[in-house]
Amino acid sequence: MLKTTSRLVAWLSVPTLLLTSGHVLAEENGRSTVNMPQGVTSTSQDIYGLHMDIFWWCVGIGVVVFGVMFYSMIVHRKANGAKAANFHESTMLEIVWTVVPFLILILMAWPATKSLVKLYDTSESDVDIVITGYQWFWKYEYLDQGVSFFSRLSTPEEQIRNQAPKGDNYLLEVDEPLLIPTNKKVRFLVTSNDVIHSWWVPDLAVKRDAIPGYVNESWTYVNEPGTFRGVCAELCGKDHGFMPVVVKAVEEGEYNTWLADRRAQAEKEKELANKTFTFDELMVQGEQVYGKACAACHGANGEGGVGKAIAGSPIATGDLSGHLDIVINGSQVNPAMAAFRETLSEVDTAAVITYQRNAFGNSTGDAVQPIDILKFKQGN
Amino acid sequence: MAHGPAKGFTRWLYTTNHKDIGSMYLWFSFAMFLLGGVFALVIRAELFEPGLQIVEPGFFNQMTTMHGLVMVFGAVMPAFVGLANWMIPMMVGAPDMALPRMNNWSFWILPFAFAMMVATLFMEGGGPNFGWTFYAPLSTTYAPPSVTFFIFAVHIMGASSIMGSINIIATILNMRAPGMTLMKMPLFVWTWLITAYLLIAVMPVLAGVVTMMLMDIHFGTSFFDAAGGGDPVLFQHVFWFFGHPEVYIMILPAFGIVSAIIPTFARKPLFGYSSMVYATASIAFLSFIVWAHHMFTVGMPIAGELFFMYATMLIAVPTGVKVFNWVTTMFRGAMTFETPMLFSIAFVILFTIGGFSGLMLAIAPADFQYHDTYFVVAHFHYVLVPGAIFSITAGVYYWLPKWCGNMYNETMGKTQFWMAFIGLNLTFFPMHFVGLAGMQRRVPDYNQFFADFNMISSCGAFLFGAAQIMLLYNVISTIRGGKKATDEVWENPEGLEWTVASPAPYHTFSTPPAVK
Numbered sequence: 081m082l083k084t085t086s087r088l089v090a091w092l093s094v095p096t097l098l099l100t101s102g103h104v105l106a107e108e109n110g111r112s113t114v115n116m117p118q119g120v121t122s123t124s125q126d127i128y129g130l131h132m133d134i135f136w137w138c139v140g141i142g143v144v145v146f147g148v149m150f151y152s153m154i155v156h157r158k159a160n161g162a163k164a165a166n167f168h169e170s171t172m173l174e175i176v177w178t179v180v181p182f183l184i185l186i187l188m189a190w191p192a193t194k195s196l197v198k199l200y201d202t203s204e205s206d207v208d209i210v211i212t213g214y215q216w217f218w219k220y221e222y223l224d225q226g227v228s229f230f231s232r233l234s235t236p237e238e239q240i241r242n243q244a245p246k247g248d249n250y251l252l253e254v255d256e257p258l259l260i261p262t263n264k265k266v267r268f269l270v271t272s273n274d275v276i277h278s279w280w281v282p283d284l285a286v287k288r289d290a291i292p293g294y295v296n297e298s299w300t301y302v303n304e305p306g307t308f309r310g311v312c313a314e315l316c317g318k319d320h321g322f323m324p325v326v327v328k329a330v331e332e333g334e335y336n337t338w339l340a341d342r343r344a345q346a347e348k349e350k351e352l353a354n355k356t357f358t359f360d361e362l363m364v365q366g367e368q369v370y371g372k373a374c375a376a377c378h379g380a381n382g383e384g385g386v387g388k389a390i391a392g393s394p395i396a397t398g399d400l401s402g403h404l405d406i407v408i409n410g411s412q413v414n415p416a417m418a419a420f421r422e423t424l425s426e427v428d429t430a431a432v433i434t435y436q437r438n439a440f441g442n443s444t445g446d447a448v449q450p451i452d453i454l455k456f457k458q459g460n
Numbered sequence: 461m462a463h464g465p466a467k468g469f470t471r472w473l474y475t476t477n478h479k480d481i482g483s484m485y486l487w488f489s490f491a492m493f494l495l496g497g498v499f500a501l502v503i504r505a506e507l508f509e510p511g512l513q514i515v516e517p518g519f520f521n522q523m524t525t526m527h528g529l530v531m532v533f534g535a536v537m538p539a540f541v542g543l544a545n546w547m548i549p550m551m552v553g554a555p556d557m558a559l560p561r562m563n564n565w566s567f568w569i570l571p572f573a574f575a576m577m578v579a580t581l582f583m584e585g586g587g588p589n590f591g592w593t594f595y596a597p598l599s600t601t602y603a604p605p606s607v608t609f610f611i612f613a614v615h616i617m618g619a620s621s622i623m624g625s626i627n628i629i630a631t632i633l634n635m636r637a638p639g640m641t642l643m644k645m646p647l648f649v650w651t652w653l654i655t656a657y658l659l660i661a662v663m664p665v666l667a668g669v670v671t672m673m674l675m676d677i678h679f680g681t682s683f684f685d686a687a688g689g690g691d692p693v694l695f696q697h698v699f700w701f702f703g704h705p706e707v708y709i710m711i712l713p714a715f716g717i718v719s720a721i722i723p724t725f726a727r728k729p730l731f732g733y734s735s736m737v738y739a740t741a742s743i744a745f746l747s748f749i750v751w752a753h754h755m756f757t758v759g760m761p762i763a764g765e766l767f768f769m770y771a772t773m774l775i776a777v778p779t780g781v782k783v784f785n786w787v788t789t790m791f792r793g794a795m796t797f798e799t800p801m802l803f804s805i806a807f808v809i810l811f812t813i814g815g816f817s818g819l820m821l822a823i824a825p826a827d828f829q830y831h832d833t834y835f836v837v838a839h840f841h842y843v844l845v846p847g848a849i850f851s852i853t854a855g856v857y858y859w860l861p862k863w864c865g866n867m868y869n870e871t872m873g874k875t876q877f878w879m880a881f882i883g884l885n886l887t888f889f890p891m892h893f894v895g896l897a898g899m900q901r902r903v904p905d906y907n908q909f910f911a912d913f914n915m916i917s918s919c920g921a922f923l924f925g926a927a928q929i930m931l932l933y934n935v936i937s938t939i940r941g942g943k944k945a946t947d948e949v950w951e952n953p954e955g956l957e958w959t960v961a962s963p964a965p966y967h968t969f970s971t972p973p974a975v976k
Contacts, residue, residue, distance in 0.1 A: 293686025
């Protein structure tokens with residue numbers, strides 16, 4: 081008896097020890113590695129509270145149920161000379177263990193309902209931002225502000241391929257974060273351009289599916305400046321794991337300055353579309369754009385991969401309008417070749433097409449200007 | 461009268477014998493279990509550390525998809541049908557299944573369905589890569605060309621399941637021995653009867669949704685294409701109207717198995733038999749009205765969110781009743797802990813843990829944080845692996861002596877149990893942590909922040925895999941020899957299956973037994 085009991089105690093203590101040692105290591109940069117973040121908004125803290133409440137209810141019920149179970153397993157074993165009783169029915173007991181859990185459920189449903197009502201109140205927002213999911217990056221558009229941009233993973237390929245040490249924010253960093261002002265109610269209008277994505281930032285407790293044809297609403301209100309990192313939560317194809325979300329909350333003044341800068345920049349880009357570039361300028365910029373937008377599928381040296389090879393490709397060495405068409409409108413037969421009409425500016429498109437037609441051994445000598453792209457887009 | 465099985469391969473090809481067909485289902489499902497396990501190990505090997513090491517993201521997605529599809533449709537469901545084939549006629553005192561030729565057909569179309577589905581991995585563009593839930597438009601407009609083969613494979617699996625269910629219902633309702641009233645049936649028969657109705661209700665819905673996909677892909681319709689006036693969210697509603705009952709299809713027969721085993725080894729009758737029957741029926745009913753809890757983040761109106769949250773929470777009540785009844789059955793029994801009992805006790809404990817995380821997921825606001833993270837992966841593996849896999853394993857150890865006439869080796873059985881138990885917990889428990897801390901599902905790579913627990917999970921997965929090889933070894937060596945089993949096998953077990961000889965003769969209950 082003693083032996084079995086001590087064996088059982090030893091056995092039970094293993095998971096407990098694991099858990100406690102887990103808790104010792106549980107904090108990394110102030111974030112728990114074993115639990116949900118409390119987050120920085122009142123809704124995220126509500127949700128954390130709900131999560132912990134229901135967790136402790138479950139622990140309590142577990143202690144009772146497993147307690148009785150382990151008690152019988154230790155005491156009521158044949159090896160200890162236990163004789164089996166023969167009872168097998170009790171209407172009273174059945175009623176009790178139907179009604180008591182039901183009451184506990186009501187206790188849990190009440191605060192959950194209150195939180196949900198609060199989460200669904202997207203009215204009276206100060207800032208409205210349209211978030212559009214693309215395979216595999218995000219577009220942020222500040223409603224009525226004339227500012228919109230794309231936000232892509234900025235972790236270098238060498239880190240993913242284990243050829244360089246991984247940075248702290250590995251896979252959780254972007255070229256351009258979403259900026260929001262502190263102490264303002266920010267409403268997110270979430271949609272998608274292709275498949276279903278899900279925009280999730282744990283610290284804000286915002287997770288909304290981005291669905292083509294739908295505009296889903298959510299909101300947040302951040303008090304203190306900070307950077308909050310999240311991911312796409314819904315499987316959206318090959319690079320689902322590589323389209324993070326970064327939200328930077330800044331003071332209102334800084335936000336307004338940034339917004340004005342972005343607006344000016346957008347104006348400048350529009351002007352650039354009318355400028356004529358030299359062949360070398362286009363090639364330099366084209367190489368950069370190629371690395372960001374094309375290399376993942378078509379290979380760093382145009383050798384092909386998931387996508388067809390660019391080197392010696394009949395499209396990249398053939399008629400220019402066919403080349404413009406596939407880059408701007410995407411492939412009619414292969415959905416993996418996306419349309420870059422919206423995601424690349426006229427300047428970038430002109431540069432990358434020039435680059436593709438004159439790099440990797442292709443030598444058409446063509447220099448495509450932004451204005452050509454603009455005309456092509458308007459004509460199609 | 462007492463003629464034996466035919467000789468050679470045609471015995472298996474032409475057989476209409478419920479025992480032969482049951483065995484084929486079980487071997488087939490075990491083969492699929494190992495295949496699905498290999499897919500899982502590819503996933504865990506890639507996730508052993510951060511960075512891309514072994515497979516490319518595109519292939520990784522094919523692995524997660526095929527792992528889910530093969531485990532759900534190839535391993536768990538056929539295994540339960542196999543157990544039903546073997547045990548239901550023997551439990552109700554019938555000579556065979558009611559529709560033996562259909563029984564043969566419903567098995568033999570399965571290998572073709574899975575051959576077709578697995579063949580997609582070798583096709584141009586690769587196999588299905590959109591997750592086992594195949595959300596449109598990722599599975600339609602953006603799918604690889606092999607999706608058409610996947611659709612037809614699902615059609616065939618559905619046909620097989622529906623035929624199997626019709627057979628089971630016909631057998632249970634028409635072929636019980638005189639005196640075997642409904643409320644005297646073993647719980648395994650009851651749970652399968654209810655499961656069979658669930659299958660007949662939802663498999664056509666699955667067939668419908670994949671047919672709509674087929675139409676969208678090849679015939680220019682726009683059921684799920686927003687650009688053509690369709691609705692991607694409609695896909696999810698239809699899919700989960702199938703999908704939620706489906707997850708109970710994979711657990712209800714397990715309840716039946718455990719309800720047979722625990723009383724045997726507690727040497728005490730099952731507590732609350734009739735409440736178990738009613739609880740099973742309630743769970744089956746509730747399973748039809750909770751589907752959208754898989755979709756709390758799609759932007760449903762708040763009234764919808766609240767309805768699905770409340771209905772989902774309600775499931776805890778009948779599920780709780782079941783757990784309380786099992787625990788009370790053990791209470792003041794005279795327990796021994798043979799391998800089937802160990803698996804059954806682990807089932808009750810781990811399934812309850814999975815139920816707790818299920819209750820947490822039911823809370824819609826909290827689900828906004830849990831949804832599509834590893835917390836969900838931990839939850840449904842805690843429900844499905846101890847739920848379905850452990851109960852099937854328990855059933856195999858429990859009934860194997862009756863099937864082949866030999867006792868398995870207890871030491872080997874217990875060793876296998878502990879390997880599986882430790883492996884399972886090492887694999888899936890840390891997933892709760894990484895999920896809560898912010899790791900999303902279905903990704904081939906992750907931040908170093910999640911590295912420690914992922915490495916533990918991966919080690920556990922290989923241990924769990926090794927345990928299944930040991931199960932295979934135990935079963936084969938028991939079939940080939942070992943201590944002869946008595947007709948009763950265990951000490952005073954309840955049920956008609958223990959009144960026939962061990963091994964069970966090729967034909968049993970040619971004349972119906974008398975049931976008191």
